[in-house]
Amino acid sequence: MNRLVLKDCKHGRGVFTTQAINTGNEVLQFGGSIVGSDQLPNPYLADNDYYLQIGDKIFLGPSGDIDDYVNHSCCPNTGVLFDSGVIKLVAVTSIPAGSEITFDYSTTMDNSPWEMDCSCLSRNCRHKIKNFVELEFEIQARYIQLGIVPDYILQKFFANSSVIRKHTSKWMPCNFYRSSVAP
Numbered sequence: 001m002n003r004l005v006l007k008d009c010k011h012g013r014g015v016f017t018t019q020a021i022n023t024g025n026e027v028l029q030f031g032g033s034i035v036g037s038d039q040l041p042n043p044y045l046a047d048n049d050y051y052l053q054i055g056d057k058i059f060l061g062p063s064g065d066i067d068d069y070v071n072h073s074c075c076p077n078t079g080v081l082f083d084s085g086v087i088k089l090v091a092v093t094s095i096p097a098g099s100e101i102t103f104d105y106s107t108t109m110d111n112s113p114w115e116m117d118c119s120c121l122s123r124n125c126r127h128k129i130k131n132f133v134e135l136e137f138e139i140q141a142r143y144i145q146l147g148i149v150p151d152y153i154l155q156k157f158f159a160n161s162s163v164i165r166k167h168t169s170k171w172m173p174c175n176f177y178r179s180s181v182a183p
């Protein structure tokens with residue numbers, strides 16, 4: 001699986017695919033040590049510290065490999081899937097060769113100790129990367145529908161949102177991923 005390369009891009013460095021990837025296919029697996037939120041770097045430098053939240057106050061530290069460099073986008077082409085203990089990125093749209101691989105950091109963020117400015121330049125850029133709970137309902141619904149929101153967020157989300165079930169049948173197909181090809 002040598003189709004991913006690290007390249008300079010508008011966010012410093014990013015991960016790019018040299019081959020087209022079909023929707024639903026695995027793009028990469030995350031590695032690294034599991035740490036508690038009390039072991040995070042302090043101060044946390046979101047641009048340089050590569051920690052992925054994987055549970056309530058649980059994070060996956062940097063692996064030293066290419067998975068550390070996947071950038072955020074508000075219009076991502078992959079999502080994080082927790083699959084029997086393996087944490088991976090899967091394509092949520094078809095990804096042309098040459099594209100930058102991105103995911104929406106907010107899909108894993110719950111009570112996050114940081115937030116970040118965003119300059120991803122997608123047409124739906126939110127300008128701030130915050131906790132999942134702070135996203136607009138339509139975006140939350142889309143990510144839940146795609147199956148890329150982890151259980152530790154879903155459990156709280158459904159516990160607090162009786163309105164969600166009522167509206168489930170009204171979720172509309174969304175095309176906002178279609179602009180996700182990297183410039």
Ligand SMILES: [Zn+2]
Nearest residue numbers: 074118120125
């Ligand atoms: Zn953005």
